[in-house]
Amino acid sequence: MTDVKHMKWWGWGNEGVGFKYGDKPGFAPFVLEAVGLDLEKAIRQGEPSFEELRVPASNVTPAFVAELAAIVGEAHVTVEDKSRVIHTYGKSLRDLVRIRNNWIERAPDVVIYPADEAEVQQVVDAAIAANAVIIPFGGGSDIAGSLEPLPSETRTVVSLDLGRLREVLDIDEASGLARIQAGSQGPDLEAQLNARGYTIGHFPDSFTHSTVGGWVATRSSGMQSDKYGDIADIARGMRVVRPGGVLVLRPLPSTSSGPSVREMILGSEGRLGVITEVTVQVHRKPEQRDVYAYFFPTWEAGIAAMTEIAESDAAPSITRISDANETGFSLSTSKSRTGFSKFMAESALPSIMKSKGWDLSKICLSFIGYEGSKSHANRQRYLVNKIVSKHGGITFVGTGPGVLYDQKKFDTPYLRDFLLDMGAAGDVSETAAPWSKLLDVHRNAYAAAHRAYDEIGIKGWIMSHMSHSYHSGACLYFTFAFVFKDDPIAEYNTVKNAIQQSFVDSEATISHHHGVGVEHSPWLADDISPEGVVVMRGLFAATDPGNNLNPGKIVN
Numbered sequence: 318m319t320d321v322k323h324m325k326w327w328g329w330g331n332e333g334v335g336f337k338y339g340d341k342p343g344f345a346p347f348v349l350e351a352v353g354l355d356l357e358k359a360i361r362q363g364e365p366s367f368e369e370l371r372v373p374a375s376n377v378t379p380a381f382v383a384e385l386a387a388i389v390g391e392a393h394v395t396v397e398d399k400s401r402v403i404h405t406y407g408k409s410l411r412d413l414v415r416i417r418n419n420w421i422e423r424a425p426d427v428v429i430y431p432a433d434e435a436e437v438q439q440v441v442d443a444a445i446a447a448n449a450v451i452i453p454f455g456g457g458s459d460i461a462g463s464l465e466p467l468p469s470e471t472r473t474v475v476s477l478d479l480g481r482l483r484e485v486l487d488i489d490e491a492s493g494l495a496r497i498q499a500g501s502q503g504p505d506l507e508a509q510l511n512a513r514g515y516t517i518g519h520f521p522d523s524f525t526h527s528t529v530g531g532w533v534a535t536r537s538s539g540m541q542s543d544k545y546g547d548i549a550d551i552a553r554g555m556r557v558v559r560p561g562g563v564l565v566l567r568p569l570p571s572t573s574s575g576p577s578v579r580e581m582i583l584g585s586e587g588r589l590g591v592i593t594e595v596t597v598q599v600h601r602k603p604e605q606r607d608v609y610a611y612f613f614p615t616w617e618a619g620i621a622a623m624t625e626i627a628e629s630d631a632a633p634s635i636t637r638i639s640d641a642n643e644t645g646f647s648l649s650t651s652k653s654r655t656g657f658s659k660f661m662a663e664s665a666l667p668s669i670m671k672s673k674g675w676d677l678s679k680i681c682l683s684f685i686g687y688e689g690s691k692s693h694a695n696r697q698r699y700l701v702n703k704i705v706s707k708h709g710g711i712t713f714v715g716t717g718p719g720v721l722y723d724q725k726k727f728d729t730p731y732l733r734d735f736l737l738d739m740g741a742a743g744d745v746s747e748t749a750a751p752w753s754k755l756l757d758v759h760r761n762a763y764a765a766a767h768r769a770y771d772e773i774g775i776k777g778w779i780m781s782h783m784s785h786s787y788h789s790g791a792c793l794y795f796t797f798a799f800v801f802k803d804d805p806i807a808e809y810n811t812v813k814n815a816i817q818q819s820f821v822d823s824e825a826t827i828s829h830h831h832g833v834g835v836e837h838s839p840w841l842a843d844d845i846s847p848e849g850v851v852v853m854r855g856l857f858a859a860t861d862p863g864n865n866l867n868p869g870k871i872v873n
């Protein structure tokens with residue numbers, strides 16, 4: 318039996334861990350007001366039963382299983398139902414609803430855990446020879462439908478789990494480059510780097526359960542991307558097992574050797590091969606790391622400040638601002654004795670805001686991070702504070718709320734499962750756009766969501782934050798929630814599709830960091846133009862003529 322750890326088969330994260338609201342007095346009233354759900358009266362569904370799940374039978378032949386076992390050893394290949402279910406979906410809301418409702422049309426037929434690159438090569442070659450489908454599996458945290466086998470697939474589907482490739486192999490200290498095996502999950506690789514005095518600086522909200530190979534395959538972005546870059550910047554070299562051989566990209570600082578194959582692997586979602594190793598740029602752990610909280614009177618004032626920070630000499634590690642709805646949500650989920658509620662109740666802040674003529678229902682909470690030497694971090698904060706003040710923001714909130722946000726950010730994903738237990742959806746859509754279009758994108762997404770809620774005939778909620786700043790623009794991240802009425806998936810589609818469509822209509826991208834999968838592929842031609850899709854199709858058709866590598870994802 319393999320020792321690779323997985324998340325709950327039916328939800329996010331570790332067994333036994335979940336969202337609780339008993340110590341958050343503002344939460345239940347907030348949910349009642351936002352979506353009309355009375356948590357005190359709602360009947361909470363229990364954990365789904367695995368025994369009741371209908372798992373499609375595996376079509377793998379004993380001969381093929383024996384061939385795979387000869388490569389990796391019998392303990393590292395399985396056709397057992399639980400493993401096949403764990404490898405069927407990612408963790409999107411659609412995935413969670415389907416698994417809770419017994420909707421598995423197609424599961425992988427066999428799951429395999431190779432130990433190293435040589436074994437990955439043999440597995441890939443054996444699968445191609447058998448005309449099987451190969452779907453690489455990292456942490457399984459995907460939310461774009463990039464992991465699921467196509468329902469129409471009749472060939473044997475092999476889920477190739479990278480979980481045993483989890484070592485930091487080497488650090489080139491002179492260059493600040495670390496070679497990391499692709500199946501290394503965030504906490505494991507960061508602990509190994511920290512032990513040598515380094516950090517990767519990549520902290521997506523899914524950090525605790527996602528892998529460096531998955532980050533590369535989906536073009537991930539982490540909270541501190543303003544300083545460290547997205548994974549597209551951080552990942553310099555790669556080794557990718559393809560049918561018949563390994564594609565090797567050395568970790569060069571830059572190169573002009575034609576169109577970038579490195580960029581083709583980034584975001585390839587398993588369609589170009591199996592990433593076995595990534596060489597990432599790493600940084601010495603910073604001497605100082607602070608996350609300060611700020612308040613702005615309005616969303617418009619906050620975005621104007623973020624725009625100016627991005628074009629200024631200031632170089633913070635995090636720039637993030639919640640709109641008024643998300644600020645209200647943050648206040649409601651804070652703990653009574655430690656969080657924002659205490660801060661707002663015990664500090665003079667609300668009266669100061671009122672004395673400035675602020676409407677408290679419009680205030681926007683922002684977090685800005687500073688990292689590096691003491692003098693660098695302090696200098697950046699000085700520069701940022703001047704810009705925040707210029708746009709009417711409050712700069713003296715301090716680090717208390719930022720510390721709490723930093724500590725709790727990896728717990729938020731458990732909230733989705735809690736809402737599903739209560740018969741409600743909570744999910745996200747994210748995008749990026751130039752600064753000049755950001756306010757329109759925000760306005761249009763809100764309008765689209767509310768039109769969708771009206772169409773279904775429900776009271777729904779939407780909130781947003783801006784994060785991941787670039788010189789020319791930023792990411793907008795929307796969270797929406799509603800109580801299911803009759804048909805969860807149809808209602809989810811109505812809301813999610815409306816928001817996605819509003820992105821392309823507003824000239825924003827279909828995804829800043831979640832990838833394409835099958836969830837966003839209907840809008841790909843809007844995003845990269847029909848000719849862009851022709852190029853993409855050509856790439857996949859030429860490099861995978863048998864359509865064996867995670868078929869149907871990104872383009873079908």
Ligand SMILES: Cc1cc2nc3c(=O)[nH]c(=O)nc-3n(C[C@H](O)[C@H](O)[C@H](O)COP(=O)(O)OP(=O)(O)OC[C@H]3O[C@@H](n4cnc5c(N)ncnc54)[C@H](O)[C@@H]3O)c2cc1C
Pocket residue numbers: 329407408409452453454455456457458459460463464479499500520521522523526527528529530531532533534535536537538539540586587588590591592593730830831832867870
């Ligand atoms: C609650 C939650 C929060 C999230 N927050 C963030 C966030 O802050 N930032 C962000 O960027 N994303 C976020 N995500 C999305 C998700 O975590 C990312 O897409 C992540 O990069 C996926 O990594 P993984 O290891 O889990 O990959 P998986 O989910 O296992 O796989 C994703 C895709 O990559 C392919 N793949 C995986 N490993 C390899 C490999 N070694 N070689 C080739 N292909 C491979 C798979 O075939 C699949 O197509 C979040 C998801 C959830 C559920």
